Amino acid sequence: MSRRMRGVPAKTVVLTALAAAVCAAGLPEVVSALPGTDQPETEQAKTDQVVAAQAMTTAAKKARTSLDWGACDRPDMPVQDGVQCGTLRVPVDWDQPQSGTVDLRAYRFKAADPAKKKGTILNFPSGPGETGDLAFASLRQHLPEYDLIALDPRGVGQSGRLSCATERILDIPYVPPTDGRKFAALQKNQRAFWPSCTTNPAGLKNHLDAYSNAKDAEALRKAMHLDRINVYGFSYGTLTAERYLGLYGEHVNGSVLEGVMNPAQSRRQFVTTAARGMESIFNRFRKWCAEDEACALHGKDVTAVFRKAQKTADAGRVPGSLLTTPWSSVAVTRYFELMAPRSFKDTADGLAELAQGKNPMPGNEEAGQGGRMPKSMPYADPIVCSDYDLSVRNAEQARRDMAATREAAPVLGYSTNSSNYTSICLGGPQPAKGSGKPVTSRSDRPTLVMSNTFDPATPHAWADGVARQLGQKATTVRTDKVGHGGGLDNPGTKNRVAAYLDQANRGGR
Structure with missing residues (x-):
């Protein structure tokens, strides 16, 4: 989970995120896609799949067989040279595809040397609030032999960005008040806060959960005609990666979770x-x-x-x-x-x-x-x-x-x-059905669960919890450092991740 600085004026947020250049070009065409009907491991996931398959109406009929890539047009921050952009159209509500669609921003960054390509990594970004391509620079530096693909998660970047009233945001305390009068003031603010938040389309604000993002990711895999992929999730992105493994893990060779979120806690x-x-x-x-x-x-x-x-x-x-x-x-x-x-x-x-x-x-x-x-x-x-x-x-x-x-x-x-x-969350959206369920995986290979000894955002206790939930389908790596992420900067950790992915992709590209 990213440690974002609340209380910062919008101007400051923009200037902090903005780098030197901006890619400019028209947006490529849109492709609609629905995940297939692979049977998931959990009952909730099974229900999700069956309902989505039965509801293949308007959205499904519009689906195309490929995704068109082009240059990126993102005015708020630059896109790394070599990264291509596309747009994926998916249902706002996967349980009711006929209720409307949303366009999601997709990214692709081809391997540094296509002749030496080892596979494709599907990246789930940090946040919430980080764009899908944010980790591309680090992944390219440390794992240059892989194609990289990603989406801006729902409500983020160019995927129906979530915006809220600035005045209401600034009135949300870091620590809830224990005094009854002050708590009543917080309740009053929060009753007005969530209604002030908007997305485009409007209904998207009620479907921003990890399960929905995982289904979007599966739609991306299918649109790109990829039989097997690898998964890398960082910080809040590990939550979507975990749900993807539980729903569609049979398509995953290697999976790396770094700075891990544990969904099964109060x-x-x-x-x-x-x-x-x-x-x-x-x-x-x-x-x-x-x-x-x-x-x-x-x-x-x-x-x-x-x-x-x-x-x-x-x-x-x-x-x-x-x-x-x-x-x-x-x-x-x-x-x-x-x-x-x-x-x-x-x-x-x-x-x-x-x-x-x-x-x-x-x-x-x-x-x-x-x-x-x-x-x-x-x-x-x-x-x-x-x-x-x-x-x-x-x-x-x-x-x-x-x-x-x-x-x-x-x-x-x-x-x-x-x-x-x-x-x-006193005024935010309601948790999605099944959001507190333990992590499972349908992959036939174990997940590499990475943590730092001293992590200010995602304590290693969360990684330990997820590793216990996965049982024999988990292998752990802990880097002795203070900080959130950056495990690949450690030579020993990097070598373990690279060797793990090499083994996972051997003969399974």
């Missing part, structure tokens, strides 16, 4: 495991400070400095804000979550300044203040609510969640990244 488990994961990063940081004189807090009680920074912020003695969010104890925790995976040294410097009443990020709050804030902005986080029942429904539940996370994380108290979703 709200309480979701927030407590994430809090425990962040606390482990704080403990690693504290140990580094004790050992390394480069730490500005070397020789000091790091926990005491952190608490002083929180008290100073709560007292209103820190000027400015953290990315337009006023400084508070919650913002200090958020600062640590954002900074620690990037640089322990910078984190220590920043906490020292906060404890002294100084803003370690002066001027950042001014970004985007030169003009009016837009009424709405792209906001993909509610997609999580389609896949998890995370809504905290009253102040008492919020208090119990807080007690559990504080027990799991005595210093930090919680993970703002995970707890924020319990606020969002």
